[in-house]
Amino acid sequence: MISLKILKYIWKLLLFSHLDFFLTIENANDLRQDIFKKANYIKSKLSEKNISYIDSESHIIPVLIGSANRSKEISKKLMEDYNIYVQPIFYPTVPKDSSRLRITVTPKHTYQDIDYLIFAINETINTRKTQRDSFSVKVKSPSYA
Numbered sequence: 001m002i003s004l005k006i007l008k009y010i011w012k013l014l015l016f017s018h019l020d021f022f023l024t025i026e027n028a029n030d031l032r033q034d035i036f037k038k039a040n041y042i043k044s045k046l047s048e049k050n051i052s053y054i055d056s057e058s059h060i061i062p063v064l065i066g067s068a069n070r071s072k073e074i075s076k077k078l079m080e081d082y083n084i085y086v087q088p089i090f091y092p093t094v095p096k097d098s099s100r101l102r103i104t105v106t107p108k109h110t111y112q113d114i115d116y117l118i119f120a121i122n123e124t125i126n127t128r129k130t131q132r133d134s135f136s137v138k139v140k141s142p143s144y145a
Helices: 004-048 068-082 111-127 134-138
Strands: 060-066 087-089 099-104
Touching: 004 060, 004 111, 060 068, 068 087, 068 099, 068 111
Parallel strands: none
Antiparallel strands: 060 099, 087 099
16 A cells, blocks of 8 residues: 555655646747747848848748859858858759748847847848849848838
8 A cells, every 4th residue: 555655745746747847838938939029020130131031920031042052152151251050941942043041040049149140141142242143132021110
């Protein structure tokens, strides 16, 4: 037969594990809201700089570039010049000549990090010898108030 002490111990374990679970869920919701707030901030900053991106309800923001070589070049320059890694995405993951840079915001990114990212992307895209690909110019960026 199970002693009363063991039953009390098991009860406390179950109670505290459930409390921890609910606190984790509540914290996760706050983190999720923070991520989406930061994603919207990124989108507004990209729009201000007239940098084309695909608007969705995700925290992953694809910045439209066009050619695969240009996406790779921009990604490489961001790493070399600004110590920022942004994943280039190109064919066959996306259609040919519709390559993009994938920005993924996390709870650990600060607004200062985001401002630096936008500055770096803008500088890298606009100071490249080649002008923006016609594909990315055709895509209209949404404006945010």
